[in-house]
Amino acid sequence: MSKTLEFMRDVDVEGMACLDAGTGAGRMARYLVRKGARLVYSISNSQEHLHYARSQCSERELQKIVFINADLASLDFLPAETFDLITAHMLINVVPPVKLFSILKELTRVAKRGAVLVLIDYNPLSSYQTSRSHLVEDLFRLENAIRYLIEGEPALVWYPSDYVVDVLERLGWVGEDVRLIYSKTPWEKELLKEHLDEIEEMCRRFRQRDIGERLLQRAVGIVNQIGDDEIIYAGTVYGIRMQKK
16 A cells, blocks of 8 residues: 555545545545445546546446546536545646635535545645755756646646645635655656656647757756656655545
8 A cells, every 4th residue: 555545544435425536547546445435436637547547447446436527626517515535636736726726615515514535745845855856846847837838827736735724724624634644755767757748748739849849858858867766855745634514
């Protein structure tokens, strides 16, 4: 079990109706089924993520997981107070600030009174640094700059845990547990290459090809400075568990 899923160890899942906000690779949805969830709605606005997550499920898991392509800021198709447990695993770091409150507000609306929310995500990269952390920071800054130029919003946002807790408290959640899951976040080259692939895809969208090529070359240059077996530590990962009043 990964450290992030270990944070779920004491969460009662048996017989629960669950909402997994942000499907990703589907690991959380599958974990909830294995822990005894009655039903899991796994919602993402990425059809690619949904397709991959579905392909990783067993027949038994597919009987209890409903994969839905939807905007988490607009869950009008779901009645209020539907879910006993809501999870958001590495979701909000890809949510721009203008949408964060809307998403958390919708998640609050569909949660039952007494429901539990488990949110796991990244603190700012500055929360843990070494002499090599700047390579990770430089790559993500470049990815954000390119996304701003292409779509007018960032690719990645690092919300401090204190800020997230404050927003959730204003929406009617009360704190149960807030802790560091990773006191230093490991970034392997293979993971950073996935971000490089995203950068390459965005750079193809520039009308001025020379601009896209120069930005891509800069990103490749950053990743090439990292050893194949090197792990660079930057930032921390937190877990938040709260209950709806």
